Amino acid sequence: MKIATWNVNSIKARLENALAWLKQDDPDIACLQELKCEDHAFPAAAFEEMGYNVITHGQKSYNGVAILSKTRPEDVRRGLDGEEEDAQARYIEAVFPSASGMVRVASIYLPNGNPAGTDKFTYKLRWMDRLTAHARKLLTLEEPLVLAGDYNVIPTPLDAKTPEAWTGDALFLPESRAKFRSLVNLGFTDAIRQVHGDAPGLYTFWDYQAGAWQRNNGIRIDHVLLSPQAADRLTGARIEREVRTQERPSDHVPVVIDLRD
DNA sequence: ATGACATATGAGATATGA
Numbered sequence: 001m002k003i004a005t006w007n008v009n010s011i012k013a014r015l016e017n018a019l020a021w022l023k024q025d026d027p028d029i030a031c032l033q034e035l036k037c038e039d040h041a042f043p044a045a046a047f048e049e050m051g052y053n054v055i056t057h058g059q060k061s062y063n064g065v066a067i068l069s070k071t072r073p074e075d076v077r078r079g080l081d082g083e084e085e086d087a088q089a090r091y092i093e094a095v096f097p098s099a100s101g102m103v104r105v106a107s108i109y110l111p112n113g114n115p116a117g118t119d120k121f122t123y124k125l126r127w128m129d130r131l132t133a134h135a136r137k138l139l140t141l142e143e144p145l146v147l148a149g150d151y152n153v154i155p156t157p158l159d160a161k162t163p164e165a166w167t168g169d170a171l172f173l174p175e176s177r178a179k180f181r182s183l184v185n186l187g188f189t190d191a192i193r194q195v196h197g198d199a200p201g202l203y204t205f206w207d208y209q210a211g212a213w214q215r216n217n218g219i220r221i222d223h224v225l226l227s228p229q230a231a232d233r234l235t236g237a238r239i240e241r242e243v244r245t246q247e248r249p250s251d252h253v254p255v256v257i258d259l260r261d
Numbered sequence: 262a263t264g265a266c267a268t269a270t271g272a273g274a275t276a277t278g279a
Contacts, residue, residue, distance in 0.1 A: 009278085010268055034278085036269065061269050062277070112279060152279075171279060207279065208266035221279080251267075251279080 001098050001259050003105060005031040005148035005222055006243075007205075007252035011066070012036070015043050017246045022050060025240065025256060028070050029096060031107030031148045035064030042066065059089035065107040065149070071097045075104075082130040090127070099261040103230070104138065108149030113170030121170050124152070128179040136186055138227070144259070145227035147188065150252065152221055153180040155190070158200055159220035171221060189231035191224040191257045192239065204239055205252045213244055222255050233259040 004027040008014040011032065022030065035042060035058050044054040052068040057078040067073065073094035080091050093106035108131070113124030138145050154172045157163035166172035184190060192202060203218025212218065226234060236258035243253045 013268065034268095112277085114277095114279065166279090169279075205279070210265060212266095219279080248267090 001028040001103070001261060002256060003027060003029045003031075003103075003146055003148065003224070003259065004254045004256040005033070005107065005150075005224060006254035007033040007109070007150040007222060007250060009034050009250040009252065010036040011042060011064075013248070014250055015046060017243070017249065019046060019050070020246065021240070021243055021254065022047070022052075022068070025254070027256060028098070029103075029105055030068040030254075031105065032066040032068070033064070033107060033109035033150045035059075035066055036061055037064060055092060055094060057089045057092040059087070063089045063109055065090060065092045065109050067092055067094060067105060067107050069094075069096050069105075074102075080127070080130040080134050082133065083126070091131070098259075100233075101144070103144045103146065103259070104141070105146045105148065108147060108151065110149065110151045110153065112152050113176065116168060116170050116173055121173075124170060125175060125179060128176070128183065132179070132183045132186065135183060135188070139187055142229060143227070144230040144233065146230055146257070147225040148255070149223070150221060151180060151223050153177060153223075154219050154221055155180055155223075158198060159202070161201070161203065161215075161217045161219070166219070171219070184225060187228055188225040189228075189234070191226055191231075191234060191237040192220070192255065194226075194231065194234060195237040202239055204255055206244065208251050222252055224255055224257050226257075230259060235260050
């Protein structure tokens with residue numbers, strides 16, 4: 001089965017792009033982030049007409065996550081524990097039937113955290129702690145689990161064209177990278193690195209500004225983390241760079257993995 | 262040093278993003 005993640009940067013602005021991509025790539029499950037709309041405004045019908053079930057956790061103007069799936073979601077969770085007053089819609093998770101049993105998938109939009117030294121950065125770090133605590137619980141289920149999304153973390157210098165330009169940025173600060181490592185080191189596999197090793201130039205985001213795409217001045221911040229039971233079934237992982245050549249593209253491109261049925 | 266560029270809100274200019 002094929003599982004994808006993509007930060008669309010507004011689902012309303014990107015609806016035609018998303019439909020074209022789904023028609024081309026035909027994932028069984030697609031995690032979307034940065035919807036920038038409330039649940040009632042999500043264009044669900046367009047995806048349902050393509051055969052997808054739709055679950056969303058939306059918010060006006062900012063954030064928002066969704067999962068599209070060819071099988072019916074069960075055990076849906078919206079949001080993370082730990083901050084009851086947290087109004088930011090950044091996490092949705094469900095379990096999906098597949099040919100070889102159930103697969104649990106989460107769509108994650110981790111806080112950006114800039115500028116460092118502000119509440120935004122401490123919120124990012126707290127959110128990462130909450131995600132890690134939840135992931136620790138999920139791992140005890142010993143089931144195929146896929147944590148996919150925009151993590152807003154550049155894991156290593158290999159994941160940026162110009163890492164020196166990111167010094168001091170919340171995406172690359174040691175605290176952010178350390179918390180990402182702590183999550184991975186619970187026992188997750190970074191699907192792209194598992195398949196491509198230390199290959200350079202694997203990016204998922206290019207700024208709209210300063211010709212970043214044309215110069216391939218990108219960063220890898222969209223990640224697919226696999227539990228051991230999911231990693232056992234990994235047969236492929238790729239970054240869909242050509243999606244950046246769409247008309248009015250998102251500044252992110254999809255990451256897609258294949259799991260053996 | 263700043264802005265570039267894109268989107269949402271809402272009707273001009275500001276907030277957010279990464």
